[in-house]
Amino acid sequence: MGALEDFATMAAKRQGGPGPEDEGRRRALPPRLGVLVARHPYLRRHPHPAVSHFPIVFMLAASFFSVLYLLTGVTSFETTAFHCLGGGLLSTPAAIATGIFTQRLNYPQPDPTLTLEKRLSYLLWAMVSGAFAWRLLDPEVLRHLHGLNFFYLLLVLALTPLVTVISFFGGMLTFPLDKEE
């Protein structure tokens, strides 16, 4: 049909936009949760975008402060990077949980993009957990950058492209690119 239809269909495919067939699934929410969402409508969509800010920035900041330490030699930057890893470690499960909640509530249709986003988020959490544990057990890991320790740096740096890809998919759900063209 018209352009509206095309855009809506694309959005429905990408966003799993709720159609009439999804109403039943929405109603399938546990009663208490349903009441809570009805009373506080912002809980329907806001929690995931709000929470996901944290892992995104913490992961990027961990990479950035690590590089800043290597460039300047200021050790407090390395400690800040470690704290950012901790922030990422704590906030990623919250982002995953709210993401799953948002998906179940608003985009119940199976969507390969959302599945990929979820899998990459699990990988991100595994990586940040590994890096955090490594740094916790060996606080000098970045100060003696040789041999196996080099992989620690790679691990921390790899957080940046990974979280960028995940947030790109998230951004496309909120502001679909095909609607901008």
Add this chain to the structure above:
Amino acid sequence: MSGRTLCSPTMPGRTQGSPLQKHKKETSLPEDQKKFTLKELAQLNGAGGRPAFIAYRGRVYDVSDSARWAGGKHMAAHFAGADLTGEFPDAPHGEEVFAGYPQVGVLQTSPELPETQEAEVSGPPPGFLDRLLKRFPLLKRHPHPMVVHFPIVFFVSTPIFTILYLLTGIGSFETTGWHCLGGGVLFTPVALVTGLFTWWLNYELRPLRPVVIKLILTPILLLVGAGAFAWRWLDPEILAQLPYWTGKVYLALLCVLLPLVSLIGWYGASLTFPRHAEK
């Protein structure tokens, strides 16, 4: 009653897809169209087998045949039988979507912007910018939401790490709080500039309440953040003076960042995910 028999449908001209070209579209309304009052329009809400009509900038469109308007609802957020002009800025698509639907009349109490008012808000974008945005459509809406992640998280983290230091006595938490403060101060002007760009490009500089509030609070946030950062830079032991008023004022400055940035973030989110759409 069938909406499609009310008058002969006409197809409004396409606006070439770009929301930028809102400025260039025709503003006069056809005179021979059926006129709907808001009350009449409200009856045509797609419920109970009735046609689904929507109004936008004074024009009334029939969306009854659209699967995405089934039951008079679109994306569970917009409802037929109403004037959607005010909701349109929230939509991630441009006006070109209306080209696919028959116009069945005009709204009697037309809220369409007069031509003069429209011309006043903002001019068409310069040619190079138009070309750039066509080549990289990502730049239309994404820069501001991308950038604002940084001041939000950094300014929230600043008081958290500082309080963590006060609770644990671990000095590196205080330093991390200060580094986060620096990050927030660095990224706030970038967020401000991208926000102004987005406002101009997508909202035609209209004085929307959330935008006005953000425009007032963001400079305050920047001022408080930059002041606290400079203070801590000049006096690294400032928090050690917590029993004195100087230390208390510094801590208060850090703590005030949290509600300030939360309010700004809240109003920003209300533009992306409008509350009325959630009800």
